[in-house]
Amino acid sequence: MDDFEKYIKENKHQFDEYKADRSKMWSHIESGLETPKTIPLWRKFPLLKIAASILILIGAFSTVNFFITSGFNANNQNNIVHQELKDIDNYYKDLVSFQVQLVKNNPKLQPKDKKEFLSFMDELDEEYETLKLEMTKNLNNEYILEAIVNNYKKRIELIENLLKQINDSKKSNNNDGYIL
Amino acid sequence: METNILYTHKDLVEQSKSGDRNSQYQLYELYIDAMYNISMRMLGTKEDAEDIVQESFIEAFKNLKSFRYESTFGSWLKRIVINKSINHLKLKKIQLTPLDQHEYHISEEANDQVATIDIIKIKKGIKVLPDGYRQIINLYLLEGYDHIEISEILGIAISTSKSQYHRAKKKLIEIVNTL
Numbered sequence: 001m002d003d004f005e006k007y008i009k010e011n012k013h014q015f016d017e018y019k020a021d022r023s024k025m026w027s028h029i030e031s032g033l034e035t036p037k038t039i040p041l042w043r044k045f046p047l048l049k050i051a052a053s054i055l056i057l058i059g060a061f062s063t064v065n066f067f068i069t070s071g072f073n074a075n076n077q078n079n080i081v082h083q084e085l086k087d088i089d090n091y092y093k094d095l096v097s098f099q100v101q102l103v104k105n106n107p108k109l110q111p112k113d114k115k116e117f118l119s120f121m122d123e124l125d126e127e128y129e130t131l132k133l134e135m136t137k138n139l140n141n142e143y144i145l146e147a148i149v150n151n152y153k154k155r156i157e158l159i160e161n162l163l164k165q166i167n168d169s170k171k172s173n174n175n176d177g178y179i180l
Numbered sequence: 181m182e183t184n185i186l187y188t189h190k191d192l193v194e195q196s197k198s199g200d201r202n203s204q205y206q207l208y209e210l211y212i213d214a215m216y217n218i219s220m221r222m223l224g225t226k227e228d229a230e231d232i233v234q235e236s237f238i239e240a241f242k243n244l245k246s247f248r249y250e251s252t253f254g255s256w257l258k259r260i261v262i263n264k265s266i267n268h269l270k271l272k273k274i275q276l277t278p279l280d281q282h283e284y285h286i287s288e289e290a291n292d293q294v295a296t297i298d299i300i301k302i303k304k305g306i307k308v309l310p311d312g313y314r315q316i317i318n319l320y321l322l323e324g325y326d327h328i329e330i331s332e333i334l335g336i337a338i339s340t341s342k343s344q345y346h347r348a349k350k351k352l353i354e355i356v357n358t359l
Binding site: 029 | 201204205208209212213214215216217220221229230233234235237238241242297299302303321322324349353
């Protein structure tokens, strides 16, 4: 490499003499990234801009209208789902509370076992409350619904186990636990 | 040390890969002037250079997932700008390498010593060089590509790249000496 080449290479930065129009070029890049290969029509036909805004206004108006009229229907549907869930919920709640009462009133059980069982139940109750709260936020969440069902299942299983224990000790076939 | 250089602006690049517009803008800010100057030197007009640089950034951000830190982000981007500029010149049917017969009159013993080395004169000289000569001077001296890389970029033989460069340099010195 001779002096001439060396001189140019060493002074390379001096050849960067242009300043880019940053904001203008970025706006082009940004629009290029958002909508690939679309040419904004209103550049060519300014009237289209006005037409487009009118269209948007009409569109917005009709969607608002649509929501207002269909809002009632959607509400009704939601209410039906709510009602159904409430019924299921009530059924299980009654079942569980009935069995808890049975356990509480059972004279054959040791107080220690009773206490342990009830504390388990309380824990599940707490979990259930948080799940229910979560569900009011978004009804369609499958995971939460599943978790609620599991919560109930666990309770019933617990009670079943307990009742089985009692029955084993009683050696009796006549017990309400078989309702399940 | 070398691997560290390859990962320059790694965070910004990674975030840009996932489409973060803010990081993309920061990369743009870092490289826009360098890329614009490269394209200006290759193409010579403001409008062409802006178009090519915009296209290059768009393509770079869209294909960023294929960037695997085999080079720095800067040289990856630069290669896109160079390739796009060359393609643009091809479309405009501007000669990338000059035809040999036009240059036979340049005698081999022409003076290739520069009387006084002056950056302003050199800049002017490069601008008035024939298109083909200017490209090869740009690529070799200013963009720092070697003859193997230039042969890939321009699609010519390595030996052609070498001989063209020497002729271009001779021509440039001639011009600079007359300025």
